[in-house]
Amino acid sequence: SQQGEEDPQALSIQEGENATMNCSYKTSINNLQWYRQNSGRGLVHLILIRSNEREKHSGRLRVTLDTSKKSSSLLITASRAADTASYFCATDAEGKLIFGQGTTLQVKP
Amino acid sequence: EPEVTQTPSHQVTQMGQEVILRCVPISNHLYFYWYRQILGQKVEFLVSFYNNEISEKSEIFDDQFSVERPDGSNFTLKIRSTKLEDSAMYFCASSPEQGNYGYTFGSGTRLTVV
Numbered sequence: 001s002q003q004g005e006e007d008p009q010a011l012s013i014q015e016g017e018n019a020t021m022n023c024s025y026k027t028s029i030n031n032l033q034w035y036r037q038n039s040g041r042g043l044v045h046l047i048l049i050r051s052n053e054r055e056k057h058s059g060r061l062r063v064t065l066d067t068s069k070k071s072s073s074l075l076i077t078a079s080r081a082a083d084t085a086s087y088f089c090a091t092d093a094e095g096k097l098i099f100g101q102g103t104t105l106q107v108k109p
Numbered sequence: 110e111p112e113v114t115q116t117p118s119h120q121v122t123q124m125g126q127e128v129i130l131r132c133v134p135i136s137n138h139l140y141f142y143w144y145r146q147i148l149g150q151k152v153e154f155l156v157s158f159y160n161n162e163i164s165e166k167s168e169i170f171d172d173q174f175s176v177e178r179p180d181g182s183n184f185t186l187k188i189r190s191t192k193l194e195d196s197a198m199y200f201c202a203s204s205p206e207q208g209n210y211g212y213t214f215g216s217g218t219r220l221t222v223v
Contacts (some may be wrong), residue, residue, distance in 0.1 A: 030208045042200060043152065045211030088152065095165055095207050096142070099152040 005100050006089055012106040019076040021103040023089030030092050032065055032072050037086045037102070040044075046074075046087075081109045111135040115201050115215035122191055122222055130186045130218045132201030141184045142202040142212065143176065145169070152200070158184065191222045 006023050013019055023032070031050045035043040047057045049065045049072065056063045062075040076083055084107045090097040114133040121167075122128050129151065134141050143155040156166040156176055175187045188195055198219050202212040 033211050035211075035214075040217040043202075043212075043214040044211065048209075048211050050209075090152075092208065095140075096154045096157050097144075098154060099144075099210060101151050 003043045006087070006103045009101065010104045010106075012108065013079055014100060015079060015107055015109050017079055017104055019083070019085050019107070021070045021074045021089075021105070022072070023100055025072075025089075025091045025098075025100075026070065027091075028093060029067075030063055032063075033090045033092060033097065034061075034063060034072075034074050035090060035099075037088065039085075043088065048092075051088075059074075076105075079107045081107050083107045087092050111213070112201055113201055113203055113215035114219050115199075117218060118214055118216065119219045120221070122220070125190050126222065128188050128191055130188075130199050130201075130220070132184045132186070132215055134184055134201065134203035135205075135213055136182070138205050138213070139171075140204045140207055141176075141178070142204075143186045144200045144214075145197040146200065146217075147197045148160060155186070155199075161211065166209050169188035188220075191220075193222050196220055196222045 034046045035046045037043050047058045049063050060077045065072045086102045086104050088099050088102040090099045116131045141158040142150050146152045154167050156170045157164045173189045177185050198217045200214050200217045202214045204210050204212045
């Protein structure tokens with residue numbers, strides 16, 4: 001089945017450092033999306049990259065997509081303590097999102 | 110900014126009881142979804158809904174589950190006879206169209222079956 005799998009599962013960095021999370025998936029997609037989830041809260045959409053795009057930026061976020069390797073990465077630059085959350089990639093095909101297990105990011109002040 | 114609203118935020122129910130989880134999607138969105146997240150696990154797709162009918166459902170969404178959009182604004186998920194393993198966070202989401210937009214998720218309903 002189509003799945004997004006992230007690595008690392010957990011990441012701990014100091015404020016100001018960059019954080020990189022990776023996602024792999026198995027089948028063809030229309031687009032790939034990244035979401036953030038603060039503990040016990042809902043999912044917040046961060047960025048969407050279409051299958052014909054290779055890179056996209058939004059503020060401090062940079063997403064890449066390599067459809068030949070079926071992988072994506074999310075880079076958060078100049079991290080802040082408020083970026084502490086779980087980050088999920090989700091692949092969109094056939095009218096639904098399939099989520100990965102997520103990366104738990106801790107940014108220490 | 111428009112929000113997806115879910116009520117209640119937390120529901121405790123006895124095993125075997127029926128529960129209805131309620132959602133108000135964003136008003137001009139056309140696609141509606143339910144997802145669930147068992148504690149510590151990934152977010153799982155349950156069902157998608159478009160044009161007043163189910164467009165896709167997962168294996169999880171068996172005969173115990175149903176969805177309804179009764180009045181053009183609310184979108185409900187009913188579980189007829191709850192089981193302990195139904196305990197999870199249930200998220201409603203909506204999107205204006207498929208393929209080009211991210212989903213807007215609600216804050217979720219934490220369902221605890223005892």
